[in-house]
Amino acid sequence: MVRPLGFLVGLGFIAALLCAIFTTPLSNEANASHEFHKEPKHLALSSDGLLPHWDKAKLQRGMQVYKEVCSACHSLNLVAFRDIADLGYSEGQIKSFAKSYDTIPSVNPDTGEPSTRTGLPSDHFPAPYANETAARAANNNALPPDLSLITKAREGGKNYVYSLLTGFQNPPANLPKELQPPTGLHFNPYFANLNLAMAPPLHDGQVTFADGSPNDVKAMASDVAAFLVWTAEPKLVKRHQVGWAAFIFLLIFTGLTYMSYRNIWADKKH
Amino acid sequence: MSFPWAKPYEPQHPLMKWMDEKLPIPRLVYNATGPGYPVPRNLNYFWNFGVLAGAALVIQIVTGIVLAMHYAANAGVAFNSVEHIMRDVNAGWFIRYAHMNGASMFFIVVYLHIFRGLYYGSYKAPREMVWLLGVVIFLLMMATAFMGYVLPWGQMSFWGAQVITGFFSAIPVVGDPIRVWLLGGFAPDNAALNRFFSLHYLLPFVIAGVIILHIWALHIPGSSNPTGIEVKDEQDTVPFHPYYTAKDGFGVGVFLLVFVALTFFSPNLLGHADNYIPANPLSTPAHIVPEWYFWPFYAILRAFTFNFLWIDAKLWGVIAMFAAIALLFFLPWLDSSPVKSSNYRPLNRIFFWVLVIDVLILGFCGKSPAEQPYVIMSQLAAAYYFAHFLIILPIVSRIERPLPMPNSITEAVLAKHADESSAATA
Numbered sequence: 173m174v175r176p177l178g179f180l181v182g183l184g185f186i187a188a189l190l191c192a193i194f195t196t197p198l199s200n201e202a203n204a205s206h207e208f209h210k211e212p213k214h215l216a217l218s219s220d221g222l223l224p225h226w227d228k229a230k231l232q233r234g235m236q237v238y239k240e241v242c243s244a245c246h247s248l249n250l251v252a253f254r255d256i257a258d259l260g261y262s263e264g265q266i267k268s269f270a271k272s273y274d275t276i277p278s279v280n281p282d283t284g285e286p287s288t289r290t291g292l293p294s295d296h297f298p299a300p301y302a303n304e305t306a307a308r309a310a311n312n313n314a315l316p317p318d319l320s321l322i323t324k325a326r327e328g329g330k331n332y333v334y335s336l337l338t339g340f341q342n343p344p345a346n347l348p349k350e351l352q353p354p355t356g357l358h359f360n361p362y363f364a365n366l367n368l369a370m371a372p373p374l375h376d377g378q379v380t381f382a383d384g385s386p387n388d389v390k391a392m393a394s395d396v397a398a399f400l401v402w403t404a405e406p407k408l409v410k411r412h413q414v415g416w417a418a419f420i421f422l423l424i425f426t427g428l429t430y431m432s433y434r435n436i437w438a439d440k441k442h
Numbered sequence: 443m444s445f446p447w448a449k450p451y452e453p454q455h456p457l458m459k460w461m462d463e464k465l466p467i468p469r470l471v472y473n474a475t476g477p478g479y480p481v482p483r484n485l486n487y488f489w490n491f492g493v494l495a496g497a498a499l500v501i502q503i504v505t506g507i508v509l510a511m512h513y514a515a516n517a518g519v520a521f522n523s524v525e526h527i528m529r530d531v532n533a534g535w536f537i538r539y540a541h542m543n544g545a546s547m548f549f550i551v552v553y554l555h556i557f558r559g560l561y562y563g564s565y566k567a568p569r570e571m572v573w574l575l576g577v578v579i580f581l582l583m584m585a586t587a588f589m590g591y592v593l594p595w596g597q598m599s600f601w602g603a604q605v606i607t608g609f610f611s612a613i614p615v616v617g618d619p620i621r622v623w624l625l626g627g628f629a630p631d632n633a634a635l636n637r638f639f640s641l642h643y644l645l646p647f648v649i650a651g652v653i654i655l656h657i658w659a660l661h662i663p664g665s666s667n668p669t670g671i672e673v674k675d676e677q678d679t680v681p682f683h684p685y686y687t688a689k690d691g692f693g694v695g696v697f698l699l700v701f702v703a704l705t706f707f708s709p710n711l712l713g714h715a716d717n718y719i720p721a722n723p724l725s726t727p728a729h730i731v732p733e734w735y736f737w738p739f740y741a742i743l744r745a746f747t748f749n750f751l752w753i754d755a756k757l758w759g760v761i762a763m764f765a766a767i768a769l770l771f772f773l774p775w776l777d778s779s780p781v782k783s784s785n786y787r788p789l790n791r792i793f794f795w796v797l798v799i800d801v802l803i804l805g806f807c808g809k810s811p812a813e814q815p816y817v818i819m820s821q822l823a824a825a826y827y828f829a830h831f832l833i834i835l836p837i838v839s840r841i842e843r844p845l846p847m848p849n850s851i852t853e854a855v856l857a858k859h860a861d862e863s864s865a866a867t868a
Contacts, residue, residue, distance in 0.1 A: 174772050174775040174776060175775070175776060175778070175836045178769070178772060178776055178831075178832040178833075178836065179832060179833055179836065181765070181769075181828075181832055182828045182829060182831070182832025182833045183833070185762055185765070185824075185825070185828040185832075186825045186828060186829060187750065188746055188748060188750035188751075188758050188762075189745060189746065189821050189822075189824055189825040189828075190825070191748040191750050192745065192746055192747045192748040192750070192755070192821050193818055193821045193822070195747070195748050196747050196748075196814075196817055196818065196821070197814075198814055198815075198818065199814065200813045200814050222707060250522070250525050250529065255529070317719075320525075321525070321718045321719075324710060324715065324718040325715055325716070325718035325719045326715055327715050329715075364728065404718075406529060407528070407529075407535040411535065411536070411539075411706055411709075412706065412707065414536065414706060415702060415703075415705070415706025415707055416706075418702045418706065419699065419702050419703065419706070422695060422698050422699050422702055423699065425695055425698075426692065426695030426696060426698075426699060429688070429691040429692040429694070429695045430692045430695070432688050432691070432692075433688040433689050433691065433692045436684050436685060436688045437685065437688070437689070440483060440680060440685070441483075441855050441856065441859050442483045442484050442485075442680075442855060
């Protein structure tokens with residue numbers, strides 16, 4: 173009973189699929205933007221690979237780029253001031269860094285009226301806009317995404333961030349009219365839709381680093397991408413260290429279990 | 443039940459004797475996974491995956507309980523509470539990545555366990571009930587994994603929930619009201635997130651219960667083996683402990699090595715970048731893709747693009763996707779060959795490997811965007827999937843001429859060793 177019924181059910185599904193095959197067009201809708209879209213460039217960082225470490229000077233420079241450039245529009249909601257101890261700042265430096273922000277929303281302890289206070293190490297980086305509406309109103313109705321997780325939230329991660337920041341260019345001459353950037357958008361082949369609301373944010377020499385490191389667009393983009401790898405995955409280096417300890421322990425453990433397995437089975441053919 | 447030669451449990455210590463009279467749990471363990479359970483002596487490494495699936499479930503329950511202590515199932519704060527675990531909870535990043543990759547490891551070992559059963563005919567009499575309960579566990583795992591993926595409330599969480607609960611709206615007439623009732627709203631929101639969290643916490647314990655039934659049903663006929671020949675006498679078997687506890691110990695070691703490599707060195711390899719974007723009902727991702735373990739079924743769902751027999755293509759897809767799993771319940775009766783192991787079934791062995799490739803193709807199509815050539819690939823592969831189980835397998839089991847089989851497990855083992863030693867002397 174099962175087999176004849178199963179046979180009929182199988183034929184039914186196959187017939188439905190054959191009809192689907194013969195009615196589905198074999199060519200895709202033409203999508204010219206694929207042609208002009210580019211895969212991200214590779215950016216090598218010290219946090220890559222199986223033995224990563226943080227390049228603290230680079231992360232500090234990246235944070236400076238974030239603070240002086242990106243933070244005008246982009247929030248960093250998930251990162252607290254205390255977290256930047258990872259970047260090599262001392263407790264005193266963190267306290268005074270937090271204190272340099274004087275617009276942390278608060279309540280006046282005497283009157284109960286809304287007020288502001290200076291930052292504490294436990295505060296998070298303040299967002300540039302009070303809410304989404306304010307952000308859109310200031311940015312031609314585009315919403316600048318929060319950057320805390322950006323290198324994990326985009327395919328290509330750090331490579332994508334680096335490529336996007338260094339990829340602004342004039343549209344190619346053969347770009348079809350419908351793909352030309354409308355007013356207020358900017359051509360960037362690394363962006364999925366090719367045209368992006370963000371204007372080129374970095375210019376050569378824009379940020380001056382205390383250590384005299386190069387400050388061309390590529391160097392700054394690389395620094396800020398490295399910083400955003402850290403904001404997205406602050407436990408990355410620790411994770412690899414613990415991982416190696418666990419892996420080596422398990423190698424020994426597995427070796428021992430293998431030997432006891434062979435030992436116990438030594439007298440049994442199987 | 444067990445074989446007559448099974449070692450009887452004889453407690454020596456007065457405390458164990460006292461315990462045995464009051465609540466014979468040590469006796470149960472002794473007879474289930476101890477020296478009192480005789481197991482065929484010729485099991486290969488594919489027989490490790492049942493224990494590994496059990497280990498994966500324990501890891502998921504332990505890490506999950508800890509995560510639930512820090513997670514907040516509220517649509518407003520769920521995403522940030524996961525990031526709180528990743529950043530501020532002591533070793534929270536480890537617990538969360540272990541849980542996330544533990545789900546993948548669970549599915550990897552369960553898929554290997556299922557395909558082991560398919561190749562060696564483990565679903566056949568007298569073990570049909572073991573197989574049926576296994577399919578129930580698989581369904582429960584899929585439900586649990588789906589609801590767990592919704593909890594971080596990222597973009598794929600939200601849109602995955604939107605697509606999966608959308609299956610119910612394919613049911614004619616009553617579909618939409620059912621969907622609204624299940625979700626507690628017109629779209630996934632706080633009500634849905636809360637009930638998913640509740641069920642995600644409940645179902646693993648239901649799985650644990652069905653696993654007990656699965657093992658109970660297995661212990662009535664005893665374990666199968668690579669030859670598919672039933673145990674005939676004592677020399678065909680070894681006691682589970684220490685023989686298979688030792689072998690499973692080694693298996694657990696290898697499993698943990700892979701698990702640790704994935705969790706610590708590439709924890710987001712099997713995930714999707716979009717799930718690190720908070721859920722946004724107003725912005726649809728370019729490609730909605732489920733977790734990798736659902737890809738083959740997702741491909742079957744999307745392969746149906748034609749309103750065949752005036753039934754909506756979407757409904758066809760949903761029915762076919764559920765049928766792709768439901769047909770496994772009928773497998774013991776679709777395959778009528780008396781021979782279990784494909785080692786002795788030359789024709790079935792070929793079709794088994796074709797099925798493996800077919801499922802891999804379906805998985806690849808499920809991952810890929812709904813464009814050509816992936817659409818036609820998924821349509822052909824889905825057609826083969828149904829053909830394999832519902833048409834080819836019943837015919838093969840009828841026309842196939844099995845290879846000559848040894849008389850007993852011991853004979854097969856000794857013949858193998860004779861071959862090896864003659865090869866060594868030659």
